[in-house]
Structure formats: C-alpha cells, structure tokens
Amino acid sequence: MSHARRERWIAFIMVLPSILLLALFVYGFIGWTAAVSLSKWDGVEPNYSWAGLENFRLLFSKVGGVSARRFSIDLWNTLFFTLFFLLLCIIVGLFLAILLDQKIRGEGVFRTIYLFPMSLSFVVTGVVWRWIFAPGAGTRLRGVNALLHAIGLNALRWKWYTDTSSFGPFHVALTPVIIAASWQLIGYTMAMYLAGLRSIPEELREAARVDGASEVKIYRHIILPMLQPITLSALIVLGHISLKIFDLVYTMTGKGPGFVTDVPGIFMFETTFQGNHYAQGATISIIMLLMVAVVIIPYLIYSFRREVEL
Amino acid sequence: MASVTYEHVYKKFGNVIAVNDMNIEIADKEFLVFVGPSGCGKTTSLRLLAGLEEITSGDIYIGDKLVNDVPPKDRDIAMVFQSYALYPHMSVYDNMAFGLRLHKTPKDEIDRRVKAAAGVLGIEPLLDRKPKQLSGGQRQRVAVGRAIVRQPKVFLFDEPLSNLDAKLRVQTRAELSKLHKRLATTFIYVTHDQVEAMTMATRIAVIRDGILQQLAPPQKLYDLPDNVFVAGFIGSPSMNFFDATLVEQDGKLFVVSDTFKLQVPVEKMGTYKEYKGQEVIFGIRPEDIHIKAYMPPGVVSADMKGKVDVTELMGNEIFLYLFTGKKPFIARVDPRAHVSPGDIIDLSINMGNMHLFDPKTERAIR
Amino acid sequence: MTKHLNPMRIGIYVLLILFALLFLVPVYVLLASSLKTFAEVQDMSKLWVPPAGLHLESFRAAWSGIPEKGLRGLSRNLLNSVYLTVPATILSSLLGSLNGYVLAKWKFRGASVVFPLMLFGMFIPYQSVLIPLTQTLAAIGLGGTLWGLILVHVVYGIPITTLIFRNYYAEVPTDLIEAARIDGAGILSVYWRVLFPLSLPGFVVVIIWQFTNIWNEFLFAVSILQKPELQPITVALRNLAGSQIKEWNMVMAGTLIAAIPTLLVYIVLGRYFIRGLLAGSVKG
Numbered sequence: 001m002s003h004a005r006r007e008r009w010i011a012f013i014m015v016l017p018s019i020l021l022l023a024l025f026v027y028g029f030i031g032w033t034a035a036v037s038l039s040k041w042d043g044v045e046p047n048y049s050w051a052g053l054e055n056f057r058l059l060f061s062k063v064g065g066v067s068a069r070r071f072s073i074d075l076w077n078t079l080f081f082t083l084f085f086l087l088l089c090i091i092v093g094l095f096l097a098i099l100l101d102q103k104i105r106g107e108g109v110f111r112t113i114y115l116f117p118m119s120l121s122f123v124v125t126g127v128v129w130r131w132i133f134a135p136g137a138g139t140r141l142r143g144v145n146a147l148l149h150a151i152g153l154n155a156l157r158w159k160w161y162t163d164t165s166s167f168g169p170f171h172v173a174l175t176p177v178i179i180a181a182s183w184q185l186i187g188y189t190m191a192m193y194l195a196g197l198r199s200i201p202e203e204l205r206e207a208a209r210v211d212g213a214s215e216v217k218i219y220r221h222i223i224l225p226m227l228q229p230i231t232l233s234a235l236i237v238l239g240h241i242s243l244k245i246f247d248l249v250y251t252m253t254g255k256g257p258g259f260v261t262d263v264p265g266i267f268m269f270e271t272t273f274q275g276n277h278y279a280q281g282a283t284i285s286i287i288m289l290l291m292v293a294v295v296i297i298p299y300l301i302y303s304f305r306r307e308v309e310l
Numbered sequence: 311m312a313s314v315t316y317e318h319v320y321k322k323f324g325n326v327i328a329v330n331d332m333n334i335e336i337a338d339k340e341f342l343v344f345v346g347p348s349g350c351g352k353t354t355s356l357r358l359l360a361g362l363e364e365i366t367s368g369d370i371y372i373g374d375k376l377v378n379d380v381p382p383k384d385r386d387i388a389m390v391f392q393s394y395a396l397y398p399h400m401s402v403y404d405n406m407a408f409g410l411r412l413h414k415t416p417k418d419e420i421d422r423r424v425k426a427a428a429g430v431l432g433i434e435p436l437l438d439r440k441p442k443q444l445s446g447g448q449r450q451r452v453a454v455g456r457a458i459v460r461q462p463k464v465f466l467f468d469e470p471l472s473n474l475d476a477k478l479r480v481q482t483r484a485e486l487s488k489l490h491k492r493l494a495t496t497f498i499y500v501t502h503d504q505v506e507a508m509t510m511a512t513r514i515a516v517i518r519d520g521i522l523q524q525l526a527p528p529q530k531l532y533d534l535p536d537n538v539f540v541a542g543f544i545g546s547p548s549m550n551f552f553d554a555t556l557v558e559q560d561g562k563l564f565v566v567s568d569t570f571k572l573q574v575p576v577e578k579m580g581t582y583k584e585y586k587g588q589e590v591i592f593g594i595r596p597e598d599i600h601i602k603a604y605m606p607p608g609v610v611s612a613d614m615k616g617k618v619d620v621t622e623l624m625g626n627e628i629f630l631y632l633f634t635g636k637k638p639f640i641a642r643v644d645p646r647a648h649v650s651p652g653d654i655i656d657l658s659i660n661m662g663n664m665h666l667f668d669p670k671t672e673r674a675i676r
Numbered sequence: 677m678t679k680h681l682n683p684m685r686i687g688i689y690v691l692l693i694l695f696a697l698l699f700l701v702p703v704y705v706l707l708a709s710s711l712k713t714f715a716e717v718q719d720m721s722k723l724w725v726p727p728a729g730l731h732l733e734s735f736r737a738a739w740s741g742i743p744e745k746g747l748r749g750l751s752r753n754l755l756n757s758v759y760l761t762v763p764a765t766i767l768s769s770l771l772g773s774l775n776g777y778v779l780a781k782w783k784f785r786g787a788s789v790v791f792p793l794m795l796f797g798m799f800i801p802y803q804s805v806l807i808p809l810t811q812t813l814a815a816i817g818l819g820g821t822l823w824g825l826i827l828v829h830v831v832y833g834i835p836i837t838t839l840i841f842r843n844y845y846a847e848v849p850t851d852l853i854e855a856a857r858i859d860g861a862g863i864l865s866v867y868w869r870v871l872f873p874l875s876l877p878g879f880v881v882v883i884i885w886q887f888t889n890i891w892n893e894f895l896f897a898v899s900i901l902q903k904p905e906l907q908p909i910t911v912a913l914r915n916l917a918g919s920q921i922k923e924w925n926m927v928m929a930g931t932l933i934a935a936i937p938t939l940l941v942y943i944v945l946g947r948y949f950i951r952g953l954l955a956g957s958v959k960g
Contacts, residue, residue, distance in 0.1 A: 112943065281806075
C-alpha cells in the first residue's frame, strides 16, 4: 500500500466510529421505525407482524369522534403554527436587525436582550409563558388577563391557550404558543440577519449613495436582495424546528381541550410512551420525518452544490 | 545533497493533466527554477517531489532512491511555502525545532542547529517571538531557517518571495543565491517571476500546460529559446513576433513582410536556407531594435520604419510602442532619442540576434 | 461621522427600547414571582405586582423541596444535568474535532457523500428514532440510565460538532499541515501537535453549543429516564410545573435555577455562542 493510500485509510478509520454510529442511530433506526410503522405492534411487547399501511390509513380516518381526527387537527395546527411563527420571526427579526445596524449606541446590550431567550430551554420558555398566559376565570383572573383587567381593557380578555374557538381550521389557542416560540427565536433570526448585514461591504452602500440612492432605496434595492440567502437559511432552520416542535408545546399547554394546541410531536409521545401504541407512534414519527425531509434534503443538496462550485 | 530525477512523470486531476511526461535530471547542488505562467503545473511538479501529491504515473528519484511511495517525512527534503506556513502557536525557535524533534534529534543538537541557522539568517533576536509578532520579511527568514536546520538533501521553494514587497524581494533574491552557495545543496525553486528565475537559477525549466518547454541555463534560455513560448516568456518586455516570409534575392536572404524587408546576416544564411521561400515567425527582442541615429557600433543591422504610438520614459531607457503597418511592437531605445507619438522613425534591427520559428511547430529554426 | 439625534434616530431608540422591554417581560415575571412568598402568589391576579419584599423561601423550596407537601426539590436533578452534560459535551466535542479535521483536510474517497449524510442526522425529528433507541438502550443494558442518555447525546451531537469543526479547520491553511508533514508529522501527529493547539476557539464554540443544547434538551431525557431521581432538571421542572401545583413561586424559582447555567454561559461567552448559532445554520 502506498503511503498516501495508507494515510487516507487512517483518515477513514478515524471517522469510521462516527460513521458507523450515525449509520445505526440515524439510518438504521429510521428504517427500524419505518418497520414498526408497518407492523401491528400495539402494547408493551414488540409485535412485528405485517400490517401494511393500515396504521397510516387509521391516522387519516375521518370516522369517529374528535380523537379519530386528532392527526388531521395536528397537521392543521402545525401548518398554522409554522406559518405565523415563521412570519413573526422573519419580519421582527429582520426589523430588529435593520434597526440595530444603524450604528446604535449600546448595540451590544440590545442584542444580548433580544438573543438571550435562545440560550434557554424550551421547557423554561414553556413554563414561564404558561404562567403568563394562564387565563384564570371570573373574578380569579390570572396572567395577561389580570393585566388587561387592571388597565381597563376587559374587551381584550380571552381564554388564550384554553380557548376552543377557531377561524376555519385555525385554532386561536395557538396564538400564545406562537408568541412564546417567536419570543425564543426572533433573536436568532435577528442574529442571522445582522451577520448578513455586517457582511455586506460598506463600499457597496457608499457606491449606491454616490449613485444618488436614498437610504430607503439602498435597503430596498441593494441590501434586502443580498439578504435573500439568509432568509432561505432562516426559513429552513426555523421551519424544521416548528415542524418537529414538542418540548415547548408539551410544557406550555399540552394537547389542549379538543386538541386545540396539539402537534404531532405530542401525539407521538403520548401514543407511544403513555399509550404503548408503538406502531401508531412510529407512523406519526415517520410522517414527521417526511415533512422535515421535504424541507431539509433539497436544502442540503443546494448547500453542497453551492459549496462544490466555490 | 542529492540529485533529483523526474522520469516520465504524469499527474492528472480528474481529466486535467497537470504534469505531462516530465523528464528532468537535476544535478547535485544545482539551483533549478521551475518557471511558467500560473496554472502551468510548476507547483504541482514541486509538490510531487515533496510527496504532497501522488504521481499518476512515472518515477521520481532523489539521489538513487525511488521515492514514489515514500512519505514526505522520509524524503529528506525541506520546503519553504509561499505563505511560509509557520505554526502560529509555536515560537520561532519551536517552529525551527519542530521537524528535528519529530525526527528524534538530540536536544543539544537541535539547539546547536537552530542557533546556527538563526545566526546565518540574522534572526537570533526573534527566537522567542510568535510568528504573529514578525514582519513579512522576518517570517520569510524563519521559514527558510526551518528548512535549513533540517539539513535536507533537497530544498524546495514554492514562490517564497511573492508575499514580499518589491525592494525586499530583490534583496532576498541575492541572499538566497548566497545561501545556495554556502549550503552547497540542491535547490528547487518555483516562481512565476522570470526575473527571479534568471537571477538565481543555475538552470531554468520553463513549463507550460504541464509540459516542459525548455531546460537550460538562464543565458542560453535567453539567447537561444527553443520555441515561441519560451522566447516570449523570458525577457521583459517580451520578444516581438512578426509573420514573415523568407525570400532569396541576388544570393541574399531576406525576412519579408508587407511593411519591411530585412536582410539575414551572411553567417546565418546556412542555418535558414532550408526555409527559403517559406513562411516563418520572425522574432526580435525590444533591445535589438535601435533608433538609427543611436545605433551602437558593430551591429549587423537592417533598416525598417515604425510609427510611434506611445512612449514610456524609464530613465535609463525608453520603451517605444510602435506600429509597422497594423502590427504593434515594442523597442527599448536610447534615452537621448526625442520622439513623439505620431512620428515615423527610422529603426535599425540588430539581425545578429534575430530568431526564426517554424509557424507550424512554433519551434526555433536552427 | 457623528450621528445627531434627529427625530428619526430617537424613533429608532424608542422602538429598540420597547422591544427590549417586551423581551424582558418573562424575566420580570420570573424574578417577581420567585421572590414572592407562597401567600403572595396565591392571589394570581397580582402576577404583575412586584414582590412585597425579597423572599428567598421559594429558592429554598425549589432547591430542597417541600417534603410535607410531597414536592421534590431540584438540587438532585440539577446535579444530574451536570453529570449528563459535562461528559456528553466533552466526548461529542472531541469526536467532532477529529471528524472535522479528517473531513476538512484529508478528504477520503466518498467524503463528499458521507458528510451530507451525517448532517442530515441533526435535522431529523428525534421522534423518528425514539422507539428503536429505547429498545436498543434497554437491550444493551443502558436503558433508563444516565450513561445511556450520554451516549445518545454524543451520537446525535456528532453532526453539528463535526460541521462546526470542519468549517473551523477549513479556515486553517492547508500549507500548515503540509509543512508539518514535510517536517515529519503523520496524520495523527499533525492533528495533535499542529491542529489541536490551534483549536481552542473552535472548542469554545462547540462546547458552548453542546453544553447549551444538552442542558436544555427534553425529549430524549423524558423518553429514556423514567426514574425521577435520575432525571435532568428540564424533565423535573416540567413535571413540577405540570402537576396541579399552587406554589408558583417555587416553580418560578426552579425555572430560574434551570435557566441560570446556560444563561450565564450566554452572557459571559455570548460572542462564541452566536458563532455556534450561525455555524449551525448559515452553512448547511
């Protein structure tokens, strides 16, 4: 063996443990989960007898009460949660980044305040916001409702995450959860945009200024278009977080009355580890994986193609 | 101290042939310079010798030893990188001692060699510093020092001066030449700068598209380039080339184009007579074109006219950008000449230094 | 160019301060509630009223529990979090460093396929591996143990730590490695003698990132560790807050205790924290 080949071999051996571990823990286990989702395993003891797509069919069955429709509700909830969460993070994050990019005195302090929630656990966020948005009732008002009452805005009082009303398939109870999640991740979005803004060379703005562009036009025609790749990254990262969200909702509201704040992550967890319906839990998780994969795989391919070109 | 031999060496990166059938024998104690435009394969040739790239086919010997499968650390070479590649976390002393420590050299021997090399290079006061605290020139010296302490059979240099400013580069050039004499070891040096090549090399290998174009001592390369590429690459400003025909008239031989007719010196007629009546590429260096009034004595000259386009006064000489017909060319002329753009002036061509090339093969006609 | 305070800039500052206050609302609630006495938090409409005095009884309760009410303290779980986070962080950082080195500087055949396949592992919903994971851990005798959870965090930490280190090492000039090879270093001694000493900033970024993530993690912990005395603080806190508890001052104090380690790291080493954040996203 030539020395070069021997060294490449050593290099390979060095990463082999990681490759094998990931091959097993990621790809092997996903395959295993897929097998469980096609099985009749319902109970503590494993049962791999073939069920075909029965578990998938059951998830989408419309027969029965609200429990039977739980997964459809979850998907709608995920859709609305993702939509509004992304919108809030992107808009407010970009807005704060642009504000902070105006040579602000005390920028570090503001940045630290906006970003600190990112260092917290979703569990911490969930506990605090659960406490803040707890509605209370009648004369025993709590949280935000107590505040609204105190300042005379009783009209704005509502039942927050315990409210069962909805606009079409959108449950209003999701709103407090969306606020909590955005509170945690707006700073992150802002940090991404700020890094993007800082990477735009000052000469470019100066050139535009010399060309007669106003500050607003500079943002509109030069800076925002250059931030597009960052928006894409942010959408992907935030999007995949929201598609698989669990800890925050589980801590803050749980599945809620009539599943108004339920998400597939909670459904999967309760079905599998509290109900022992393993096949059904595996089916939910496989669908979650597919949803995330649809977003992530094209992004990974896109990133690596770009890297090869560089 | 050792010779180096490339035998039919090929290097392919995918479909790109970076080094194409390289055959070079480098004698012990030579200062060989690989020169060529960027991407020509000169650095790859050096890296193949260092063992940093694997050869696709062929053999490389250091001394009598075939090193194809020898890892870099066992090739008994040292290398100075373009970026210097100093270990940022080590002091100058540790940078120089690193290789010796890896080769399990005794401590006092390391100390002796590092101090000796530092003495030669005048960097003793810097031994405790980190690379970050050094100037570009000092870093370059440390990189050379790191190579010297190893006492290798062959020194490899990959464009070691290209990160220095112009003045320091000239100074370091001379120092490297001295160092070569002092160490009496084989130096192999890569540069894109033909001035570096001309000033330091004992022999120069001109490379283009992975193919060795010519291997010769500097003066020979300059006087007798083997082909159009070498002729154009070596020398600044470049040699002028004209499409012309070789015509015989009244027993004399002329280089003829639409706009000039230059007589070939009698002593060269024998060399060129086979190309009589054929198309040739006529090459003449800018310094062999004189303004007629300032022609030095003893030159076998032929006359032509040129129209001045631009003049560049360099102080000790003038670069004239000229036209003959629609064909541009350059002359380096006596600074006393007073010419202005638009002038049509009389030129004398030193035909003793003329070059002719075959237009099909681009090879020199000799 | 000095910026004068024109109306536009005053507006910007007002907006920034407004947002900052909004972001700090939960902090106020946390601090105010945790400094109240049990009696004070009983009137939940007074949530927004500052505490009457500085009462630390809630922290004592959160730390050691209120045995007479059957409420467990979090001290044990905080310690569990430390036992979990420290080894998992160190191990996954070391693995990431080795992988990053190889992938950045010794591209073996197939590396360009292996790396994206590794990265995919950090995006998957972990629900999709949870069932086989609990089964496998039980089968190898690590079910329900801290070491099992450590193993899990090390394995699923590989993609991100490898990514950060690979990008970090990609910035180290390859010349340095080649110089070391010519000086006589092999693949391992290049790593140990040249690259590793240059890795401190990379390790700071990765360690902070892993520390924060593992400390804050919930799903693996709650699925793998059933015994309350083994659970890390996130799981214990959720169980405390999820019960029909009335001692909200204690819950808020517990939340603060759970948050403080990562918060401290963020405040002290924020620069590196942000670098880790961006490394995990901007470059896939």
